[in-house]
Amino acid sequence: MKLLQTTALTKKFGNHTAVDRISLTINQGKMVALLGPNGAGKSTTINMLIGVLQPTSGQIIFGENSTNIRNYRSKIGVVFQNSVLDSKLTVKDNVMLRAKMYSQSGNVQALVDKFELNSIWKQKYASLSGGQKRRVDIARALISGPKLLFLDEPSTGLDIQTRTKIWEILDQLRKETGLTIVFTTHYLEESQNADYIYIIDQGKLIAEDTVAGLQKKYTKNILQLTYTTGETKMMELANKDEAIKILSEQAADINDFEYRPGTMDDVFMNLTGKEIR
Structure with missing residues (x-):
């Protein structure tokens, strides 16, 4: 079932077209990768889908209806390239402040357990390692029980053990809850597990298919x-x-x-x- 679609999504900054008429289809429960070189338009595309940027033109369709971010904001979770958490607060405070914003926050302890946060629960966020911070970031983004999780280069700079652990947890959550994931990454081996891949370059969609389909066509x-x-x-x-x-x-x-x-x-x-x- 289609969860999120874009039709001819475009973003211009003055005379520069950062995203040029991109059309995507994200099916429920699937893991979808947006790949491309630096400056290709991946983050701009995600920022339009999560409401950080307003599209210049094009449509965003959530479920069956043409919509805007206000109508589905509560159904998404986002992990940005750079964390938005308060470095002066503890892990507990960062997580629980987020939990208070939602009525369905009963899954906090389950997420704390899944992402192994108990040992760092009372530490200040600023004192954590990169891998620990990223586990907190993702757990916090999942507190609202979103249908769709956006991950913008979530594993950059992390060691292989942490990267592997994070993807194992996310795959488990997909199986348990039907979570849909859209992610960008420069670690292309991570995209091997995606259900579908879009490749963007210079703001344009240049290829899309399953991993097997892309490998057959282009290698x-x-x-x-x-x-x-x-x-x-x-x-x-x-x-x-x-x-x-x-x-x-x-x-x-x-x-x-x-x-x-x-x-x-x-x-x-x-x-x-x-x-x-």
Whole structure:
């Protein structure tokens, strides 16, 4: 079921078009990634969807009706790139102040447990590590029991253990509550678990599909052979069956091989280029 849609969503800053007629469909219970280089328009798009920015033109449709942010603000949770929590307050105070804003805040203890906040509950937010702060940020965003959670580069700067833990918790919440997640990330391996991906560059939507669909369209699988003579050869293949056939036919002459399927890194680079932005 469609939860959130945009039609020709556009944002201009003077003569600069930051987001150019982007149309998205976010289905309920799905995890959707918005990918793109720095300055592509990802954060601007999210900021329009959460009401921080007013679109220049285009429609936002929540559920079945064309709407604006005021009509669905209570149904979303947001975690920004930079935290909005009060650094002078404790974790408890930051969380409970948020909880008092909502009548359905009975899930506070469950979130404290899920995100393992008990050990830092009475610490000031400013004293926390980056990973601890991010766990608090996400737990706080979920207090209202939102249908849709926006995460703008939630794992930037976090170690692999914390990143893995956060995504495990979020995946569990999706299964338990039907939570819908829209996220941006520069760690492209995180997008491998997305149900659907939109790739934005220079304000335009340049590709969309499932992970498998994007990999099929925009990558090749790589087979590298090392022969008994010491010669090496690299080739691009359409699928693993081709690799198996080549390995079988040339087995007597091959000393070693490496097979690598196309990845989301390959998709991203092939679509947006290799130059630094």
